[in-house]
Amino acid sequence: MTGAAAAGAGARRVAILGGGPAGLAAAQAALAAGAEVTLLDEGGRLGGQYWRHHEQLTDRRLQHGWARFERLKGVLDRAEVHTGASVWSAEASDGVVRLRAVVGPADATSRTALEIEADAVVVATGAHDLALPVPGWTLPGVTTAGAAQALAKRDGVTVGRRTVVSGAGPFLLPVAQSLAIAGSEVVGVHEASRIGGLAAGWLPRPWQLAGKAGELVEYVGALARHRIPYRIGSGVVRVLGTDRVEGVVIAALDADWRPVPGSEREVACDSVALGHGFTPRLEVAIALGAAIEGDRRGRFVVVDDTQRTSVSGVYAAGEITGIGGADAALAEGAVAGFMAAGGSLDDDRMRGPLAVRRRMGAFAARLERAHGIRPGWTSWLADDTVICRCENVTRRTIADRADAPLRAMKLATRAGLGACQGRTCGRAVEAIVAEAGGSPEGFDRRPVLAPVRLGEVAALGRGSTVVDTEPARCDDAGTTVAAVDVQ
């Protein structure tokens, strides 16, 4: 049965972009509110990064909250679902949302064109890893922590046999567990934050971790079982090797993440997983005209207490509204989907999601306080360290042009103009420009939504529109009951 037939004539049409926790929860809630739902995800399978999987290749020990995923997926037979869908144009005007996508194998030449018109859209495009540059980080064997996780979960492989995990935040723990289960020795997990920061972040109100606490306890147990050392206030400050990773230099880091002189030591390994945080995938939200707010510590989509953005009919949920993890994404997704479908926050079915959203919002704030990137990290860079991996632009080249307007700096150095469009280096370039006295704001105004071949676009015969916006204010609210699925 199609979504239209199930929902009946006159139902609100809700499009959902992203099939991770936020998008799936949005779909479930929008269906519960009687909407006709179309869900698009660029991956080959639903689940997003959190539930990344393959039916035969994924070790079930690496999945968390799998029953919830199956439940969410189970209601999608009442929706229209397109996986392998790359959205290349998104517009919202006069109360109508128009999306254009191509559907098919990743980067294939002849994918199927898809056009969707909806009354509302929930943008739930998630986040990708933020790995800060380190001298030597372009060597084969260095990946993001998310890549290590994705390869272990999705493909059942590890890049090396001896891996050092380095960065910041609780995500390093499941990554280490996945590496160990998938077959790599994990030499150590190096957390840049120090005990003071961790205590300030996690310890004062551990009950606010709620569902998260059990998961974290499980990861800590896995570290112990696999005899993986977890070292706080330290990190990889250089990767060693000529043609591939042969080792790393680990240093103690001070409270600002500046390496402590004399603390360096070499550790042999053949692979490194770096993860210093997450970068929201804002491209579609920006194209739709949604206001973005924040600073160099993170820029996110502004939403009100209904998860609506600054644009009528455009809702946002999950990591693009603030890095809060899967539980927050599920709650925000449920609210966004329900409201996009014309529901009310006073509905009983919203009590659970609103309570979780409030609790996890506090958790996200403490995560940032405890693990947020500190400015001293740039002192582990060398002048010739490649910052922009696509265009091989060094720190010195960027710093030398820091006084130019951002656009001129990018054109002169090509930093951020390569295939990834600054997604990988943006935060690092901003930090280097700022440190050199320049003004880096706005690096994320990216025009490219998804990599689509020019031939495909030409065949479709239309161009995409990008709307630039000014930041607006953000508001938040919530109540206090347990989480439930919105049925």
Next chain:
Amino acid sequence: MIRITVDAEPLEGRDGQTIAGVLIGAGRTAWRSAQTGDRGVFCGIGVCHDCLVTVNGVEGVRACQREAVDGDRVEREVRA
């Protein structure tokens, strides 16, 4: 089991693996030549474009995103 070729060399992978998964499973960590050295998987989720390969004559395919199909002809790419 699936079989693909990488620059004419046969490699075996498991059904459902991505091209990157097959390459890494076969012990390869780099397969694209960039100006500052060889590259392989970096982000693993389709964002960074470090892992690009040519598949069945089509350039610029993200190895971490494309599921390998039995008989795929994969070629290394050389670009700055």
